[in-house]
Amino acid sequence: MTMTLTGKHLIAGDWVMGDATFTSEPSSGEANTFSVGTPAHVNAACEAAEEAFWEYGYSTRETRAKFLNAIADEIEARAEAITKIGVEESGLPEGRLNGERGRTTGQLRLFADHILKGDYLDKRHDEALPDRQPLPRPDLKMVQRPIGPVAVFGASNFPLAFSTAGGDTAAALAAGCPVVVKGHSAHPGTGEIVAQAIDAAIKSCGLHPGVFSLIQGGKRDVGTTLVQHPLIRAVGFTGSLGGGRALFDLCAQRPDPIPFFGELGSVNPMFILPEAVKARGKAIGEGWAGSLTMGAGQFCTNPGIAVVQEGPEGDAFVSAAAEALKGVATQCMLTDGIADAYRNGKSRFDGRNAVEPVLVTDSEGRNASPNLYQTRVDAYLQDHALGEEVFGPLGLVVRVDGPDDMEKLARGFEGQLTATLHMDDGDTALGARLMPVLERKAGRILVNGFPTGVEVCDAMVHGGPYPASTNFGATSVGTLSIRRFLRPVCYQNMPDDLLPGDLK
Template identity: 65%
Template sequence: MTYQPHGKHLIAGERVASDRSFSSEPAHGTAHDFSVGTPDLVNRAAEAAEAAFDAYAATSREDRAAFLDAIAEELEARVDEITETAMSETGLPEPRIRSVELPRTANQLRLFAKHIRDGAYLDQRHDDAMPDRKPMPRPDLRMIQRPIGPVAVFGASNFPLAFSTAGGDTAAALAAGCPVVVKGHGAHPGTGELAAEAIQAAAERTGMPTGVFSLIQGGDRTVGQTLVQHPLVKAVGFTGSLKGGRALYDLCAQRDEPIPFFGELGSVNPMFLMDEATEARAAEIGKAWAGSLCMGAGQFCTNPGVAVVLDGSGADALRDAAKEALEGMEPQTMLTDGIASAYKGGAAAMAKESGVTAVVTTEPAERSATPFLFETDADTWMSNHAINEEVFGPLGLIVRCKDAAQMEKVARTLKGQLTITIHMDDGDAEAVRSLLPIVERKAGRILVNGFPTGVEVADAMVHGGPYPASTNFGHTSVGTLSIRRFLRPVCFQNLPEAVLPADLKG
């Protein structure tokens, strides 16, 4: 049975309508009306989150873990409705939703449940009192990580589940003990509504305090601005455009009480093809690169948009193999009309840049994406910042270098990236040892002989990097380390055991 959205916000366990509505813009199927968010609703949600904070922060790790497990179960119980709705709204294929996004979302909730049950994330430290120490005694000192307060989360356009309403930011904040207010993304409001219903059902099942979660749909920029500037909100998680994210980041910094803004903003995720690897398997790499570029219509934040290679026959083979593979790609539906329009505009702008040669050009129709491939030389790349910017979609750029020294120079001029890939063979080890210290400063994840479009949800994963990849290079938005964004260290000095937080007793 087709899910019929109720179209209301979810605030502190209540479905709340507003005076105005907006219509969804599905890739296919029926459009639905949803209530428009307002600053007043933001205030109501933030106040409810603050009212819930003391009780929720005081819940045991086991109780919060049970809550996270319950959210995962409630999402899985709605798999048919979520899959049908997300496919209609985004145009993503059924396997992406049913077999990838929803399981990933459920699994990362369960991963955080396991992580907080273990307790190591608390980073507890204890310095025993030394009353007889000379010349001064030392007090008893106990340090632990504590939740920071209500957290605002902005849903992402390209991941309707894993980076949105019940996604990684929400899971990390709830695991930390922080209530969450989500600003749903207008690209998939029905999917967001279903995820919010799952969270609310789990909260009721596990006895979580009212106000632990709220979802506000739609609204103009004032809604997002009000959310990040609300005095009760203590941190923000964001995945989206560089322009939009930077504007919100600046608002967070301008508050009377500045708060951290954990934004993932943009990355071209360059690949460096070392000499021997290029000579041995350039065609193989080019074909695989084309597949990675076009995965999900290129709508991944880790899409490898740039290939840096030494000029010569190997670069020719890379180009020719990628060209052949890209020319065989079928059109794919993009997430929104706006994303499709921006992609076409970015490709058109690239084609007009001096020193850039078109290898594959296509004519995307309406909301579809078809691939583009360009090439340029390293001097042009380093002198023209316009071609260094991310084009969100299946567009690739080959950068030809004169020699290894120029390749290292390209690496030094890179902006911050989410990922950098190195394709190498055994004989490239010395060159890689020289390159590695440079790229280590430029990206949060460095991988060899693969493609970065798969982001493993695990303890060791880093999904972040120097600006503009993210606004805080010391953190990650994927993996269990992401919980640290919503915690702060507190030292308790000479507190009697009877009044210590439960996690510090014993």
Template identity: 70%
Template sequence: MTYTPHGKHLIAGARVAGDDHFTSAPVDGAAQRFSAGSPALVDRAVKAAEDAFASYGHTDTETRASFLEAIADEIEARGADLTAIGSAETGLPAARLEGERGRTTGQLRMFAGHIRKGDYLDRRHDPAQPDRQPAPRPDLKLVQRPLGPVAVFGASNFPLAFSTAGGDTASALAAGCPVVVKGHEAHPGTAELVAEAITAAAAKCDLHPGVFSLVHGGSLAVGKALVEHPLIRAVGFTGSLRGGRALFDLCAARPEPIPFFGELGSINPMFLLPAATEARAAALGEGWAGSLTMGAGQFCTNPGVAIVLDGAGADAFTEATAAALAGIDAQTMLTDGIADAYRAGRDAVVSHGAVNEVLSKTCQGRSAAPSLFVTTGAEWLAHPDLSHEVFGPLGIIVRAADMDEMRRIAAALAGQLTATLHMDETDTDHARALVPVLERKAGRLLVNGFPTGVEVCDAMVHGGPYPATTFAGTSVGTMAIRRFLRPVSYQNFPDALLPGELR
């Protein structure tokens, strides 16, 4: 690694030291010292963003598209260093980080192409009808306009794709909104290096430097100051239900409430229908084990629950899953805190009287080993606490007595990011009964696949009913841009005063 972090915030193009500091906790290599955020630094960054909005909020789509592409170029130019520092801080393998970097830059370029087309603006025009009776109609034009400065909280589990230049930041910048990022303390060096790339791109495109700022993590007061700042117009967040709900409540309690686009948690249930289970129970168990343990189970789309009809097929599925998980060693988790939370969640399930332990390995320190449990549909329905997310490689098999109970389990679910049906053609009638229920529970429905892995494309929805997300929408794909826009109607406006997209 040739890059050595300077440990400062990047506020409106300037490296700014803070009065307080924290030390990183890398998996490999020496710890680094970073300036910690403060409400005063947040205020400085947000005011710079508001200054930038006066110009950036009125840029044309080509200017913003070129900026997004320049960010992608600058990130790629720092690719080797990003992989090295990201691996050291998080323990993620180089291949995973390189893939995540490609997803991040690909998303930026996709958003650039999307806004160039202009469809996202939803432009509408009702021409004047001065002779209409009984009353004339004025000339009305509508277009989507950017909200203003946006706060983004970096995620722990995706140091690139959901953090400093991730989906929320890319969406807001595409919409015309300056961004202030609160970096995650799990990977501050990675956040800093990506922030350097965005800052360089802004300078290259001759944009107001306040279009982007990074304030490193600090006390809870830093996040509070960011979401409560009167100049912030929306918040993007990926993290825990507890932390996200606290920030959501702060946004709602402001004198002028603002939208909080939070992704908070999901157990991503899978429903194994009878014919599919009978035909390929072993393959389904092996596939689930691979998805469940991918990235040490630290994906928001990790399928933590499998619902299957009681019987021989359920036995075969359970045995195949347990055998596959038994061969998977403990994996390094992103932070000590995440590892501790996983063990606490696993221990709570182990001690729960409504479940039976199939497999649970001992793990210590910053590692996580897979765990597997089984319960009945009746016990699952009677104990809602079993449906709480355990962030890590833990799976629960729910053996439903019949299809009616399986449907009741689906109906009792809280909001999810995904829901999966494993089915064969002869399961179609059973699936037809479940789909209307699951459409109300999840943002993405799958058939015969595993939800880990979120394609970045126009048709993707990465969101769902609460608590999966706080607002029905998506944080992945081109529809994510719409979160940071609002419709404005212009009545009888001369062309000279209209936004450029309406002239």
């Protein structure tokens, strides 16, 4: 299917312009011009979403499942065009974009199947006990209901899976909530083509056009207006700690505070336990290098920190990781701004007395080369800057003297998306000692693997204590993510004719 970019916003079924424009900054190919979003665009989209909610929020699960599957079909019909412009805008390889598109359509179809089963509604019924003493009990039914229009911010590092039709959008639509997306300016063309696919699905399913809108570009006033708009009932966000925290605070400062589901950042520590490093430290080091540099390190689950004991086995692990990193070619980063941030993050490690450089490289322009440093546990715990995420292929090894140091370090970590134990049979006791700490620190705990790559399924948790995310009880990946955009409603002595369809 041949696609033509309009450079416009999609608001309630209409493609509209504004007075100002911006030009995309692709890594290759031609730049394109797009309209700049304004607060007026936000207001129009939110009002249309509220109007659509009175239909879509009360639609059947079958209607919503059909819509989700139709979006997936329309995205696949535009596969070639999406991959082409996605590669140009992001610099990501074709194989990665194709895989990400499959993940995007796969989660749409998974959510469609999931809501048809109905388990996510958590339906409960306490039958009336009219003869109970000393007081009778009324008939009580409970079900999860959609909350209303949801704002979604596109992510820079996932042009498809965490952006226009990504996990937040899919979860909200599955729940019955219309969506207003603020597209990311790093990939506006990709966002528009996906929005065209959603628009086509809306039309083919005969839905209210306000069920989805896309607002491109825009300055800070667009994001501020969106999260503070009185018709928006929740926000989904994937991005930096600074940007996410600013939006979170805006949500909390509203006259009617709303939930902000922000996935903000993580260093995803790996603990290489003594028997594992002794038996296969070289292999773990090489595997870490591959995970650390996958996609130029631009994954929120990038394992930026490795914890290993002092001694020759630990030295061998570090040497193997450094040697493997030397063989990694320079990679193009998603944007010039992200490349600048990577260089600035690296500068925090250079020249620090407590930090030893293991492999230091220079990165220029939009390209990134890997870097590796190491430090001691006490120095790490005393210097908060060493624990801040560096978005890119930079690793830090923290050396410890033994199990006590490992536990002390685990307790000192902030909230994480993931934590990993590399262990052999002889490490079980130490692993069991660390587990209660790691459960309080991370949303996902792995054994003998690497956290890059997040499976979209029922059991997945992609979230964790702050600053990994702003709501530790939620996940932004997997079917449980739908629950973010629902709230429980109890119905007391309610006639069947007045109950929601899912309770009849």
